[in-house]
Every structure is written in structure tokens, then in C-alpha cells.
Amino acid sequence: MSVWGKLFSAVRGGVNEVAEGAADAQALRILDQEIRDAEAALRRARSDLAGIMATTKSLARKVEEAQAKDAKDMDSARAAMAAGREDLARGLADRVSKNRAEAARDQAEHERLQASQAQMIRAVQDTETRIQTMRREIEGVKANESLLKAQSAIASSHAGVNSRLGSAMESLERVKKRQEMTAGRIEAGAELQSLESGSALDRALLEAGIGGGRHSSDDVFAELLRGEKAPAISGPAAPDRQLGFDPKP
Structure with a gap:
């Protein structure tokens, strides 16, 4: 079959399909x-x-x-x-x-x-x-x-509702994640602020000689000149004291 013949057949086929579609409609x-x-x-x-x-x-x-x-x-x-x-x-x-x-x-x-x-x-x-x-x-x-038209409309409407619900759920999840991240940033900022404010306060106390101990070499040497005993380090009681035995005569 020639090219023109094939084209003519294709056109006839398209016309028939259009006519059949119109007849079905x-x-x-x-x-x-x-x-x-x-x-x-x-x-x-x-x-x-x-x-x-x-x-x-x-x-x-x-x-x-x-x-x-x-x-x-x-x-x-x-x-x-x-x-x-x-x-x-x-x-x-x-x-x-x-x-x-x-x-x-x-x-x-x-x-x-x-x-x-x-x-x-x-x-x-x-x-x-x-x-x-x-x-x-x-x-x-x-x-x-x-009945089929009504069912098709219901199915189409249901599909649209499901699609909109799915989109709404995705938006809701994004909002929740954003809120969680914002709350996390707020908590982290508060903790950082607390740590920063506590460190500054500790430093100020140490500089004022309040709280904590200063154990520089000058302090230790001064204790030796005064003949002072080293301050006892708190810790667990000795075994003999735990048993109620006094080592002094």
C-alpha cells in the first residue's frame, strides 16, 4: 500500500472512531x-x-x-x-x-x-x-x-476529598515539625542562657573569694610557713573510725 493510501486509511479510521465516540455519547x-x-x-x-x-x-x-x-x-x-x-x-x-x-x-x-x-x-x-x-x-x-453517573460523581468527589485530606495531613505534619524545631530551639537557647549566666556567676564568686577553694602554689607555701595542716579532704570515713576504734592512746 502506498503512503497516501495508508494516510487515507488512517484518516478514515480516525473519522470512524470519532463517529463511534459520538454515537456512544x-x-x-x-x-x-x-x-x-x-x-x-x-x-x-x-x-x-x-x-x-x-x-x-x-x-x-x-x-x-x-x-x-x-x-x-x-x-x-x-x-x-x-x-x-x-x-x-x-x-x-x-x-x-x-x-x-x-x-x-x-x-x-x-x-x-x-x-x-x-x-x-x-x-x-x-x-x-x-x-x-x-x-x-x-x-x-x-x-x-x-446510577453510574451518580456513583462516578461520588467516587470523584471522594477521591478529591481524600486528596485534599492527604494534602492537609502533609501540611499538618509540616506545621508540627516546624513547631517541634522551634520549641527545641527555644529550649536550647534557655539552657545555653542558663549555663552562660551560671558560669558568669561562678566566675564572679571566685573573683570575690566567695565559695570554692583556691589552691595556688602561693597558698600552699603560705600554709607551710604558718605550720598549718592541710585541710582535710572530705571523703569516706577511715576503716577504724567506721569500726568505732580510736587509734590514739
Whole structure:
């Protein structure tokens, strides 16, 4: 296939897809129109059937009248023969012959119309049944279509709510983390401030000679010149004191 042929096929395929998509989108409207068309055709069929039935009845009456006239003419012909009026009997015989030929044609037409009438009655009844069935099915399809649309809208709305909830939860977590970090910074700042203020106070006390001990070499040498004993370092009691034994005599 040539390139132009392939392109033409592709274009036709696209047109068919568009047409099918449009038909699917308007499927229920198309079904309603098709049902209306079928009902209009059914009304025409009923009208035609009514005409055939009227013609059939008219032919039936005509055949009955021809039969009644045939019987009357035959009685009159017999009476004419009995009266010796052969000329009258022959005239009646000729009329009966014509009437019988016409009645035979009417009878044949009547039978043909009866067969057509029966066929059309069956067709009309079948069409009525099919239309009623289609109507019920279309109503069911419409109800199902409405249900599917409602379910789709609910699902879409639910998905949107879930998406918004998810986004809100993420925002909430970010806010919590930011608050935790801010609180941590505040606590750390307070601790640093406490440590800094305590160190400054300790330094000030030491410089003022308050609290703590000064154990420089000058202090130790001064203690030696004075003959002072080194200050006892607090610690656990000696074992003999723990036992209540005094080492002095």
C-alpha cells in the first residue's frame, strides 16, 4: 500500500472512531429516536391493517350478496322454466354466470386479503411486543446510566476529598515539625542562657573569694610557713573510725 493510501486509511479510521465516540455519547438519545421511529412505523402499519380489514369485510359482504343473488336468480330461472318461459330462464342463466364469475374474483381477493391481514396482525403484535420490551430495557439502561453517573460523581468527589485530606495531613505534619524545631530551639537557647549566666556567676564568686577553694602554689607555701595542716579532704570515713576504734592512746 502506498503512503497516501495508508494516510487515507488512517484518516478514515480516525473519522470512524470519532463517529463511534459520538454515537456512544448519544446512545440513549439515539435509542429514544429509534423507538419513536418504530412506533411511527407501527402506527402506519396499524392504519394499513385497518384498511385491509375494511376491504376484507367489504369483499366478504359482496360475496355473501352475490351468493344470495345467485340463489334468487336460480329460483327465478327454475320458475321461468316451469312457466314455459325459456327466454327468461336463459337471460337469468346468463346473469347468474356473470355474477358467479365476479363473485369468484371477489372470493379470491377476499382470501388473499385474509391471509395478508393475518400476517400483518402477527407483525403488528410482534412489533408491539418488541417495542414494549425495548422500552423497558431502555428505561432500565437509563436508570443504570443515572446510577453510574451518580456513583462516578461520588467516587470523584471522594477521591478529591481524600486528596485534599492527604494534602492537609502533609501540611499538618509540616506545621508540627516546624513547631517541634522551634520549641527545641527555644529550649536550647534557655539552657545555653542558663549555663552562660551560671558560669558568669561562678566566675564572679571566685573573683570575690566567695565559695570554692583556691589552691595556688602561693597558698600552699603560705600554709607551710604558718605550720598549718592541710585541710582535710572530705571523703569516706577511715576503716577504724567506721569500726568505732580510736587509734590514739
